[in-house]
Amino acid sequence: MSTSLQTVLDETRPPAERADPLHLLERAILESLDTIEATRPGGLVSLSVALPDAAPDGDAAVNPVRGGDCRWLSPDEDQTLYGAGEAVRLTLPTPDGFEAHRTAWVVLGEEGLPPPLAFWTVPPALDPAPPELWVPRVLLRRTGGRMTLTVSLRRGDTPVAEAVRCWLAEARTLLHGRPRDVLPAIAARAPKTDLADWTDRVRRTTEAIAAGRLSKAVLARRLDIRLTGTADAQVLADRLAALHPACCTFALAHGQGHVVAASPERLAVKRGAKVHSTALAGTAQRHADPEADARAAGDLLASPKERREHAIVADAIAEALAEVCESVERPETPDIMRLRQVQHLHTPVTGHLRAGVGFLDVVSRLHPTPAVLGWPRPAALDWLRAMNEGRDGLYTGVAGWIDRDGDGEAAMVLRSAYVEDRAAVLWAGAGIMAESDPAREWTETDLKLSTLLNLFGDP
Numbered sequence: 279m280s281t282s283l284q285t286v287l288d289e290t291r292p293p294a295e296r297a298d299p300l301h302l303l304e305r306a307i308l309e310s311l312d313t314i315e316a317t318r319p320g321g322l323v324s325l326s327v328a329l330p331d332a333a334p335d336g337d338a339a340v341n342p343v344r345g346g347d348c349r350w351l352s353p354d355e356d357q358t359l360y361g362a363g364e365a366v367r368l369t370l371p372t373p374d375g376f377e378a379h380r381t382a383w384v385v386l387g388e389e390g391l392p393p394p395l396a397f398w399t400v401p402p403a404l405d406p407a408p409p410e411l412w413v414p415r416v417l418l419r420r421t422g423g424r425m426t427l428t429v430s431l432r433r434g435d436t437p438v439a440e441a442v443r444c445w446l447a448e449a450r451t452l453l454h455g456r457p458r459d460v461l462p463a464i465a466a467r468a469p470k471t472d473l474a475d476w477t478d479r480v481r482r483t484t485e486a487i488a489a490g491r492l493s494k495a496v497l498a499r500r501l502d503i504r505l506t507g508t509a510d511a512q513v514l515a516d517r518l519a520a521l522h523p524a525c526c527t528f529a530l531a532h533g534q535g536h537v538v539a540a541s542p543e544r545l546a547v548k549r550g551a552k553v554h555s556t557a558l559a560g561t562a563q564r565h566a567d568p569e570a571d572a573r574a575a576g577d578l579l580a581s582p583k584e585r586r587e588h589a590i591v592a593d594a595i596a597e598a599l600a601e602v603c604e605s606v607e608r609p610e611t612p613d614i615m616r617l618r619q620v621q622h623l624h625t626p627v628t629g630h631l632r633a634g635v636g637f638l639d640v641v642s643r644l645h646p647t648p649a650v651l652g653w654p655r656p657a658a659l660d661w662l663r664a665m666n667e668g669r670d671g672l673y674t675g676v677a678g679w680i681d682r683d684g685d686g687e688a689a690m691v692l693r694s695a696y697v698e699d700r701a702a703v704l705w706a707g708a709g710i711m712a713e714s715d716p717a718r719e720w721t722e723t724d725l726k727l728s729t730l731l732n733l734f735g736d737p
């Protein structure tokens with residue numbers, strides 16, 4: 279071992295924490311040092327170690343509760359990803375441009391551990407920004423009680439000793455960081471859309487649909503809020519995950535702040551050749567009274583307008599998957615997805631991918647679905663541009679992760695906020711059909727906005 283690296287290890291490991299599970303990482307780094315240093319300049323190298331399980335009482339040495347700048351909680355897989363820093367960031371001309379980097383990725387460490395991964399975002403259709411992908415410098419992956427710590431480096435960007443210093447410091451924060459879990463309240467609201475403007479836009483859209491210019495358009499409204507203090511995006515994501523267990527919850531570094539969401543719409547999940555997507559469109563309110571709640575769900579299922587709005591989305595997803603799959607399956611009729619504030623018509627769509635089809639290629643075919651844009655795609659895009667519809671903070675874009683094996687998960691950025699310092703920008707939208715009533719659609723967006731507003735004490 280070089281003396282400089284020994285110095286880094288000694289400096290970054292306080293004596294009181296000698297029993298720290300990070301010694302496993304330190305040992306693995308020392309064992310892999312020659313290979314890391316031999317990796318060609320520009321090459322991406324990742325090293326993974328298994329850590330002891332987290333104790334449920336939170337007293338264990340390993341208890342990843344806070345810290346880092348990216349967090350991803352998957353609803354049905356009991357998996358949480360915590361990322362810190364960036365080993366590499368790629369701006370992709372096309373999302374599948376990642377494949378070349380993926381195959382050159384050097385993976386070190388214990389065998390049988392989950393592969394390293396990258397987070398990525400694709401902007402909304404109305405935003406010309408390119409897709410971005412980044413490999414976190416430190417990634418902690420908790421699957422069930424199993425924990426894997428992965429550190430990554432692009433050779434040539436930073437001296438190895440410096441990278442090791444960052445790895446250990448960031449890993450320590452992910453493992454032992456202290457919660458800052460008091461969320462601020464709302465100090466002021468600045469709606470960017472009022473009911474009159476919304477009503478006008480919905481009316482013009484229903485007229486355009488009646489005139490045959492398009493079948494559906496998703497209009498959206500923006501609400502800016504000022505907070506009484508800084509909101510920690512990672513805490514917001516944790517709260518959202520607790521309140522919305524059926525959703526994919528994430529907080530991802532974006533611009534100078536973070537995008538935080540509890541998205542009910544998992545656009546795609548890929549495991550080997552299997553891909554799962556979710557068609558979600560058609561919305562009703564939830565009710566505390568079970569009878570009223572069931573009636574609302576029944577009305578939703580029976581409504582020709584909601585069923586057509588939903589079918590446009592389910593058909594588009596099935597058609598996009600058919601282009602890259604050997605077979606596609608979906609039930610004939612939707613069921614109901616129940617969330618905290620709303621319930622949606624829901625159709626799961628699954629496919630068996632043809633050989634050689636990459637995950638990000640699937641995502642780029644699916645996005646934007648008619649659940650966030652409208653239909654047909656070109657007409658909806660033209661219409662939204664003509665209406666000066668804006669989108670930012672990634673709202674109606676896609677976010678996800680992809681691993682070294684090419685598997686991954688993608689969620690629409692919905693029920694989301696862009697949070698920076700003491701400010702948050704919230705968006706919510708609704709699919710507009712020929713029969714849409716402006717006031718009802720406004721109420722629906724209110725319910726969708728409350729997913730995030732509730733976190734700041736808004737009833």
Ligand SMILES: C=C(O[C@H]1C=CC=C(C(=O)O)[C@@H]1O)C(=O)O
Pocket residue numbers: 496543558559560561622648649650692693705706707708709710726
């Ligand atoms: C556009 C949003 O939701 C979409 C997803 C599910 C149901 C929708 C609807 O019924 O209108 C929307 O298409 C949003 O949450 O901002």
